């Protein structure tokens with residue numbers, strides 16, 4: 001379970017991501033897939049990731065410190081500027097990263113290419129990245145753009161899991177079929193399937209399994225580095 005979640009920074013440049021050794025988990029998917037709603041559900045903070053914000057505002061790598069402590073600055077003296085709070089990680093802290101949606105239909109070609117470069121650099125060079133969560137809408141058949149992105153992740157050796165969103169919009173059987181269809185599409189090029197989660201931010205389901213998965217990896221990292 002997540003105790004606290006604080007937004008700490010945004011950047012367009014992977015080199016300007018927080019300097020930290022905390023494990024990092026990044027969420028990505030096409031716009032409108034339900035990414036902000038999922039992040040808000042996981043952190044139990046309704047306004048944390050901006051739901052349905054304008055594309056221009058979502059072209060950033062956003063970091064959220066999980067299970068950290070916020071330290072309020074001392075009260076400013078007369079004439080002094082108010083300082084910003086700082087954040088202190090705890091033993092079980094990690095970073096949740098909100099990546100921009102790829103393949104924005106509304107963005108121009110130049111912007112789309114810059115976005116692609118930024119996402120690729122983050123995936124390839126962010127050493128703290130433990131796993132990506134690729135979000136796909138559980139109602140739709142596997143989409144080329146998502147499959148191509150996963151293919152690229154696989155080729156580059158970037159670990160990822162798949163999150164099927166908006167599960168409440170389908171009946172239980174239909175959801176199962178759609179996930180099976182997805183597995184079939186992946187098995188055309190993959191020998192092993194990535195971990196998969198079905199979630200609904202509407203019904204608040206699937207979040208605990210996803211967080212248990214993250215916590216399990218963090219626990220392994222902690223015990224192996226002692």
Ligand code: GDP
Pocket residue numbers: 029030031032033034035036037038050051052053165166167168169199200201202203
């Ligand atoms: P983002 O663009 O990927 O961040 O997507 P948002 O979180 O803004 O969600 C896009 C739309 O889908 C909004 O209208 C949400 O209310 C809706 N939505 C997101 N998650 C769910 C879900 O689990 N169930 C249902 N029924 N609607 C959802």
